Amino acid sequence: MIEILDTTLRDGTQGEAVNLSSDDKIAIAKRLAAFGIPLIEGGWPGSNPKDAEFFARMKGVDLGNSQLCAFGSTRRKGVRPEDDPSVQAMLAAATPVVTVVAKSWDFHVTHALEVSLEENLRMIEETYRYLVSEGRRVIHDAEHFFDGFKANRGYALATLEAAVRGGADTLCLCDTNGGSLPEEVFEITQAVRQAFPGVTIGIHPHNDAELAVANALAAVRAGATHVQGTINGYGERCGNLNLTSAIPNLMLKYGLSLKGLTLEKLAELREVSHFVDERANLAPNIRAPYVGDAAFAHKGGIHVSAVLKDPRTYEHVPPEMVGNSRRVLVSDLSGRSNLLAKLSESGVNVPKEMAGALLEEVKQLEHAGYSFEGAEASFYLLAHKLRGGRMPFSVEGFTVFVHVNDANPETPTWAEATVRVKVGETLQHTAAESQHGPVSALDKAFRKAIESFYPEIAEIELSDYKVRILSGQEAGTASGVRVMIEMHRAGERWSTVGASKNNLEASLKALTDGYAYALVKSQPIPQD
Ligand SMILES: CC(=O)SCCNC(=O)CCNC(=O)[C@H](O)C(C)(C)COP(=O)(O)OP(=O)(O)OC[C@H]1O[C@@H](n2cnc3c(N)ncnc32)[C@H](O)[C@@H]1OP(=O)(O)O
Numbered sequence: 001m002i003e004i005l006d007t008t009l010r011d012g013t014q015g016e017a018v019n020l021s022s023d024d025k026i027a028i029a030k031r032l033a034a035f036g037i038p039l040i041e042g043g044w045p046g047s048n049p050k051d052a053e054f055f056a057r058m059k060g061v062d063l064g065n066s067q068l069c070a071f072g073s074t075r076r077k078g079v080r081p082e083d084d085p086s087v088q089a090m091l092a093a094a095t096p097v098v099t100v101v102a103k104s105w106d107f108h109v110t111h112a113l114e115v116s117l118e119e120n121l122r123m124i125e126e127t128y129r130y131l132v133s134e135g136r137r138v139i140h141d142a143e144h145f146f147d148g149f150k151a152n153r154g155y156a157l158a159t160l161e162a163a164v165r166g167g168a169d170t171l172c173l174c175d176t177n178g179g180s181l182p183e184e185v186f187e188i189t190q191a192v193r194q195a196f197p198g199v200t201i202g203i204h205p206h207n208d209a210e211l212a213v214a215n216a217l218a219a220v221r222a223g224a225t226h227v228q229g230t231i232n233g234y235g236e237r238c239g240n241l242n243l244t245s246a247i248p249n250l251m252l253k254y255g256l257s258l259k260g261l262t263l264e265k266l267a268e269l270r271e272v273s274h275f276v277d278e279r280a281n282l283a284p285n286i287r288a289p290y291v292g293d294a295a296f297a298h299k300g301g302i303h304v305s306a307v308l309k310d311p312r313t314y315e316h317v318p319p320e321m322v323g324n325s326r327r328v329l330v331s332d333l334s335g336r337s338n339l340l341a342k343l344s345e346s347g348v349n350v351p352k353e354m355a356g357a358l359l360e361e362v363k364q365l366e367h368a369g370y371s372f373e374g375a376e377a378s379f380y381l382l383a384h385k386l387r388g389g390r391m392p393f394s395v396e397g398f399t400v401f402v403h404v405n406d407a408n409p410e411t412p413t414w415a416e417a418t419v420r421v422k423v424g425e426t427l428q429h430t431a432a433e434s435q436h437g438p439v440s441a442l443d444k445a446f447r448k449a450i451e452s453f454y455p456e457i458a459e460i461e462l463s464d465y466k467v468r469i470l471s472g473q474e475a476g477t478a479s480g481v482r483v484m485i486e487m488h489r490a491g492e493r494w495s496t497v498g499a500s501k502n503n504l505e506a507s508l509k510a511l512t513d514g515y516a517y518a519l520v521k522s523q524p525i526p527q528d
C-alpha cells in the first residue's frame with residue numbers, strides 16, 4: 001500500500017510562476033481530498049502570513065479521510081524547539097501531521113547551515129522529540145539524502161538515526177537537487193530500508209534531470225511506500241515529481257494499491273490536473289503524459305488507420321482510465337482514415353472516394369500556410385463545401401483604412417472597414433469603424449452585412465485571436481501569416497484558420513469561417 005503526500009501547496013508554490021492565494025489553496029486542498037490524496041501538505045506556516053492564514057482558515061474544514069500537513073524546518077542552531085518561532089508556527093497550524101526538512105549532507109551542514117555535524121543531529125532529534133510530545137506524526141524530509149549518502153554514507157545514516165530516535169515515523173529521502181539516477185536511487189533506498197526495518201521509507205524526487213518519475217518508481221521498487229510529489233509537477237526549479245504521471249504508473253503499471261485512491265477515482269485525474277492549472281492561472285501542458293490534450297491525440301495517417309481498427313495499436317492504456325479521451329488530428333500528415341474519423345466525430349458520413357479529394361485539398365492548403373489541427377470548424381466547412389453543401393454567404397471583397405493623426409498624437413488611431421458580402425442573390429455593402437484596430441472594424445462591418453439575414457450571430461463572441469508569421473519552408477511558396485480564431489456561443493467553442501500573405505485577408509477568412517460554421521451547423525451536411 002503506497003501513501004501519497006501531495007506538496008503542490010508547498011513545494012509546488014516554490015515553482016516559478018506558481019502563485020496561489022489562500023482561497024486557491026483551500027479550493028485545491030478540498031479537490032485533492034475529494035480525489036482521495038491521503039496527505040496534503042498545505043504550506044510553511046512560519047514562512048509568510050498567507051500560509052499562516054491558510055492553516056487558520058482550514059481549522060474548521062472537513063477533509064474526510066485526508067490529513068493536512070504543516071511543513072517547517074528543524075529548530076535553528078542554539079535555540080530550544082520550544083523557543084523556535086518556525087517550530088511554534090508548525091504547531092500553531094494544528095495539523096495532525098508535520099513534515100520537517102532536515103540536513104543529511106555533511107557539506108550542507110557545514111556550508112549552508114554553518115553548524116557542527118553533531119549540532120545538526122541534536123537539532124533533528126530534539127525538534128522531533130518535542131513535536132511528537134505535542135502529539136504530531138512527524139515525517140522527516142531528509143534533504144539532499146542521495147548526495148549526502150554518496151559523500152558521507154555514515155553521516156547520512158546518522159541523521160536518519162537521529163530522526164528515528166526523536167520519534168519520526170517516516171524517513172522521506174529527498175533528491176533535492178534532482179540529479180540522481182534511478183539505479184543510485186534504487187541502491188540507496190534499498191540500503192536505507194535494510195538499515196531501518198519497520199520504518200516507513202519515502203521518496204521526494206525533483207525533476208532537474210527529467211528523472212523524477214523514474215526515480216520515484218525506482219525507490220518504490222526498492223521498498224519505499226511513501227511518495228511525495230505535486231500535481232502537474234510544479235515545484236522548485238524544474239519541478240517536483242509529477243503525480244499526474246506517478247499515480248497512474250504506480251496503479252496501472254505496477255498494479256499497486258494507493259491509500260485513498262481507487263480506479264474509479266483515477267478517472268478524475270485529468271480533471272484534477274486541469275483544476276489545479278486553472279487555479280494557478282497556468283495553461284495546461286498539452287503534452288503531459290496521461291492527462292494532456294495530446295496524450296491520446298493521433299496525427300500520423302498510419303497511426304489513425306490502426307487505432308480505428310484497435311486502439312491498443314498506438315495507446316499504452318485506455319484514455320478513459322485517467323479521464324482523458326482519444327482525439328484524431330487532421331493535417332498534411334493525414335491519410336483518409338484521419339479525415340473519415342474526424343468527420344464521423346461530427347456525425348458526418350463522407351463517401352470514401354470523396355475523402356481522397358478532401359485529403360488532397362487539406363494537404364494543398366496546409367502547404368499554403370493553413371493548419372487544420374487546431375481548426376476543426378474550418379475543416380468541417382471544407383467537407384461541407386465538397387459535399388455540395390450550401391454556404392450561408394460569400395465574401396466578395398473588403399477595404400480597410402486606418403486613420404492616424406501625426407500632427408495631433410492625442411487623437412486616437414481608428415480604423416474604418418467596408419465589406420461586400422453576398423447572401424443568396426443580395427449584395428450587401430456595409431461599413432464600420434473601430435478604435436480597436438482594423439480586424440475589429442472588419443468584424444463589425446461583416447456582422448452588419450449579415451445580421452439582418454442571420455440575427456442569431458448576435459450570440460456569437462470572439463474568444464481568441466492568434467497570428468503566426470510563416471516564413472520560408474513552413475509556408476511553402478506562400479510566406480505570409482496564419483490566423484487562428486476561437487469563437488464561442490452558449491458553452492460551445494470552435495476554432496478556425498485563415499492564411500494569406502495579407503494579415504487582414506487571413507483574419508477575414510478565419511472570422512467568416514467562424515460565422516459560417518455556426519450557421520451551417522444548424523443545416524448539417526446531407527448524409528448518403
Ligand atoms: C529543500 C526545500 O525545498 S526546503 C523548503 C524551502 N522553502 C523555502 O525556503 C520557502 C519558505 N522560506 C521562507 O519563508 C524563509 O526562507 C524562512 C522564513 C524559512 C527563513 O527566512 P530567514 O530567517 O530570513 O532566513 P533565510 O531564508 O535568509 O535563510 C534560511 C535560514 O534557514 C536555515 N536553515 C536551512 N535549513 C535548515 C534546517 N533544515 N533547519 C534549520 N534551519 C535551517 C539556514 O541556515 C538559514 O539560516 P541563517 O539565516 O542563520 O543563515
Ligand SMILES: CC(=O)C(=O)O
Pocket residue numbers: 011101141142143144174175176177204206
Ligand atoms: C524537502 C524538499 O522539498 C526537498 O528536499 O526537496
